[in-house]
Amino acid sequence: MDQKYIRNFSIIAHIDHGKSTLADRILELTETVEQREMKEQLLDSMDLERERGITIKLNAVQLKYLADDGQEYILHLIDTPGHVDFTYEVSRSLAACEGAVLIVDAAQGIEAQTLANVYLALDNDLEILPVINKIDLPSAQPDIVIQEIENVIGLPAEDAPLISAKNGLHIRDVLEDIVKHVPAPSGDPQAPLQALVFDSLYDAYRGVIVYVRVKEGEINIGDRIRFMATGAEYEVLEVGVRTPKEVRKNKLSCGEVGWLSASIKSIKDVRVGDTITHVAVPAAQPLSGYRVMNPMVYCGLYPIDSSKYNDLRDALDKLQLNDASLHYEAETSQALGFGFRCGFLGLLHMDVIQERIEREYHIDLIATAPSVVYHAYLTNGEMISIDNPSMLPEVQKIDHIEEPFVKASIMTPSEYVGSIMELCQKKRGNYKDMVYIDDIRMNIIYELPLGEIVYDFFDKLKSCSKGYASFDYELIGYQTNKLSKMDILLNGEVVDALSTIVHKDFAYPRGKAICEKLKTLIPRQQFEIPVQAAISGKIVARTDIKSLRKNVLAKCYGGDISRKKKLLEKQKEGKKRMKSVGSVEVPQEAFMAVLSMDDD
């Protein structure tokens, strides 16, 4: 098909503004999927995504649309993940498009992720088409939202389609907008091949399936290709598109979006953002924008039952086949035994992986508190990256420590500004800026240590703004700070899995809060357990878990047998979720307690 009838677009939105629902309606309207085949939100194919209402893995679908001008167009809808952890992936998906449909909720207006996504789209020179969704809601205020889009983003929005994706209202208007306003691809079919890799997934039979956008040239079956960043070379075995069913083709033409397989066994060869070219006639330059993604957050994952260590390794192996951003290596903890240090793009990514291991591979896990990557500069001039606080060298050997900072943009109704600023101060934030979005909403900019937001910042933000504030962040680099390692001792012994890196000015209250938190989480045992926090061997906080003197139900008569047995079963279940650390039984949640901030 002629390139001028191809349109490549994404849908961008804040979470819950209706991205997946609009995608479903578009699939229905173009009869790409028959009604009866429709599962709710078809593009989110993993159960977990569906449950959490978020899209984690990307997908690309080819649609045929007969427009009002009588012409049939080929549309490629490239779905993007809707979470801040996956900003880079989103940017690469957008780079595969010429346009983006920007959904804004008619009742909520612009949110932090709306803006973040708009900026990503602008970075990629996309035509942005605003769409106002959920106009069926009684609280919808389309006029105000249109004004907001014009004022805050600077996009003309007076002609934006007013739709209800849920009820299928005015969906056709969106498609007409796409056909009219999104530019057709403009690559040269004769030029050397440049195809952008924007996603991949692993198929047990065919190896890695690579999703690409052909920017220049074309890909044919049998072509010898090279991944320009990794240097890996393969012979193309299959190419095709998804509708969303997989359809094989002979070639992917210039401007098209589709998939290819080439018996690629290692996902490490296939990096999102890389450029594929021909070995015979290579492109002079790769496409711009490629980055090596490094994990932002690390944690230790340990099987509660140590005999499941190999099962955990298998589970991580399998998950990594589909997820090149998951890093892991074997790690040993004195407290927890054999496990893995795992790196993630962010907290959501970490949660999803943990949950999949527990749910799909049936391995009960202990997860240590997430840690960011610190840079420790040693007195001998060397710099080492520390992703596990317990690995920090002795104080005498350290000159200074740097920690990663982010620029956070928080959008909130103005009445919550006070409590949000208080939260940011408490999280060691540096105030940068504050601007009015409209009469009642503000955008607050703070620089925050990533280590402070990795745990409960988002929850705290939601609770201090009654759920109204939205949040987005980007990494801005490392800053030196007065940081040191805090150890936690249970029954006099350092539990390495509980070590954290803290700011010295915050060490005392933090140590006290952690000890108190642990006291509530670790059940009483037959002996008294001192809980201590220490910095360079000096105790900064202490509390004691009193001993348990008895564990027996006083009353038990005939009718109580089943009740009593249930109680015992519950206690047994609880014991199963605990790990013996020295002589102390420690429950799973305790390992996250070190990040608890309930010190107010």
Next chain:
Amino acid sequence: MKACYIHVPFCTRICAYCDFTRCRYQASLADKWLQRVCADLQLQDDSFSSLYIGGGTPTSLSNTQLSVLLAATGRGRNDEMEFTIEANPDSLDEQKIRIMAKGGVNRISLGVQTFQSDLQEIIARRHTVKEIKGMLQCLIDHGISNISIDLMYGLPSQTMEKWKKDLQIAVSLPIHHISLYALTIEENSRFGREGVCNIDPQLEADMYEYAISYLQEHGFWQYEISNFAKPDYEAKHNIAYWKYEDFIGIGCGASGKENHMRYDNTRNLHTYITEGAMPSRTDLSKEDEMFEMVMMSLRMKKGLCLKRFETCFACHIEDVYGISIQKHIEQGNLMIDDGYLKTTYQGMLFLHDVLIDFM
């Protein structure tokens, strides 16, 4: 012969800690309930090894209802057997005592709970030591001399001093049996709904251990975790539960165990009156029964009779629970003595931790 339990689901007043099947007493409702219970009793052919009427508050029934109920037990009764009724001091008077004695009752379990008036207020009870003494004398005068009282510890605001006083009074009374209950806050009780908290577990443990030694000194032998008796006054009916023998449960909210099956009668009074006991039944596997026998028997100081275990299950206990038994013998929680598996003092305090390893 089996032990038989009859549940009276009525109370004149609902106690703040209680989550048993109970409702406020209403004469007409109680009449209908009584008809059903009497009919159920008619179906029992065998005579009972012991009989226990509990609740709820059996003494909340009217005098007539009480005599009808006692008369209905006649078929399964014999003179030698232990026949206990629970009584609330607030609703026990001489007339009721006379009816009980006439109806064959020979043992009373009196729900005193506490003698301290401030604590009584918390659990909505009202009776003086003098009144209790009068009641006991009256019982003895009518030939019911086998008397047990219930006492509670771990009540909100209860101090060690108050607890010591209660025990002191208890041992001075003409009784032969004392049951001690730690307050457990049940979700479905008024305390539970009001968010009342348990007292400091240290204090609760102190109260328990103090009671064990104090009662021992005063001639009450601890024969079960929460039960103390003068020699030969152990509750035969309750021992049947703890030995894991079969027992019959009659009435709304009662449970029973017969022929490798446990049943729980409906807890809904309306259902019971209109449709009958409607028991929900659970078949007990051999594994269930083995564990439950251990669980119940280890509550007794005497422990589990190994011979009885072998007879019931045709296997040696060591072949089933050998590892757990060994572990807890080494940890000083269990011992085998004279054909019985029993807990040590420490093992009794931590019985749950011991039992978990048998599950």
